[in-house]
Amino acid sequence: MADLVVVGSVALDTVTTPFGQVTEALGGSATYFSYAASFFTRVGIVAAVGQDFPREHLDLLGQRGVDIDALTVLPDQKTFRWTGEYGFDLNEARTIDTQLNAFAVFKPDLPATYRHAPFLFLANIDPDLQREVRRQMTKPLLTALDTMNFWIDGKRDALLAALREVDVLLINDAEARMLAREPNLIKAARSIIRMGPGVVVIKRGEYGSLMVSDGEFFFTPAYPLENVFDPTGAGDTFAGGFMGYLAQRGLTDRASVRKAVVFGAVMASFAVEDFSLDRLKRLEVSEIEQRYAGFQSMVAVED
């Protein structure tokens, strides 16, 4: 049973930043997403790992109440691996190696209990896989999708087909420009809206985010942090806060979507404070509430 279903990667990440390194740490878009969303709602993961995937990682997700019934362990496969590094400009990751492994052969088959879930997140993964999961869902109240330059370049047609079937696109600014083939971000957002999703949430790293829908803009800053250790997973954690909040409320109205963006920014601000999911593992609900209030006070102007 899940109010929110996510399909995406569950991975082992090797990451180098100016502040340190981790080797084969727990990562992946569906992992960050579901862990963040678990603070708000009941979330189920659709993904595949290999037989080498450490048991402790499954336990970690289970302890947070993440439903892992559809997290398939594929025999004779290895887990997805990503190796990347960041320079002092933490806004941009350099991918050194990607091994799809289990995801190269994964054919999702959603449990019956997932197919009626009201909220669906298609995390950054092959757009054909995103479409297949969307096809198996009855009629979600709201579907959101994330993607990256790799698919924009390599599987544009499949991605455009996927975009026609979703309500919200979450994407970073460089990728929004690339997808729309337009350098001006506002024009790019408007062009993307014409591709299908009624709402585009553009993530701009340390500059916060910008939501664009028909005739409406909503800006949220990034939380001002003195120490950012590792931006890996920030976007997926943002999406987890965003979709988790909406699924908790069961609403998709404008005011709720704005709050959801702020909760996305709140969750992302924690994710980057340590490697892998380490900061999220120490996170208390009271800290989420506190930082949400902090966001409000950072943009408020009295009348």
Place this chain on the structure above:
Amino acid sequence: MADLVVVGSVALDTVTTPFGQVTEALGGSATYFSYAASFFTRVGIVAAVGQDFPREHLDLLGQRGVDIDALTVLPDQKTFRWTGEYGFDLNEARTIDTQLNAFAVFKPDLPATYRHAPFLFLANIDPDLQREVRRQMTKPLLTALDTMNFWIDGKRDALLAALREVDVLLINDAEARMLAREPNLIKAARSIIRMGPGVVVIKRGEYGSLMVSDGEFFFTPAYPLENVFDPTGAGDTFAGGFMGYLAQRGLTDRASVRKAVVFGAVMASFAVEDFSLDRLKRLEVSEIEQRYAGFQSMVAVED
């Protein structure tokens, strides 16, 4: 008589952007500043031009009620000239040529009516000249300063001395990092506050601005524009809206300073919509009010 005094450059700018070019157009930090501030308050310019400065530019300032009694025309001098260009990344200007001309010999002597003005802006100019103007003022309620990489690199000691004598620093993000010698922007802002100004307003171009004071952050987005023609003068126009609003109100409390930041962002958003002061020349007060309301709605979250 002036409620707000500015010292800075009055210049002839030759600017190339991907969208066009202007040659020896009206420019300069004090020009953009005073023109923007004139929508809010009575502002006086302290600056020097050469005998080649076109009369029509003086008339333009005079028509907006800018006090030009202390805008000295120096005999046998030429006007300050700046030549610069922008690529598609409009956040960064490339200076091709700077000719100080009149400013190389300018010795300001403030009219008695200026010396008691409550608000003072030391626009981007030689920090020794900024200090000399500050010295001639009786006791302004609030003094703000802008600077640039040229002075941070070339006259660091004079600039640090100037910073000890001001309340607010307006600066762009790259320059804040350079001044503080610190890549993290939040740490940089805190370090600058220890240099003297209690408030730092960091301008981040298309990403908006961030105000940092003791224990407080305030973020404002940039207005979402589909067409940015020329960012020249955006920072000075921002400062003009900021200081103009404060001088109009005669206040320096936290709530007023936040509103002033938004008015700064509003004015800057108009400046970039055309070359030189061309958009500001067509600007109506009702447009300022409308865009201010727009800023409010772009960050508002209902409780």
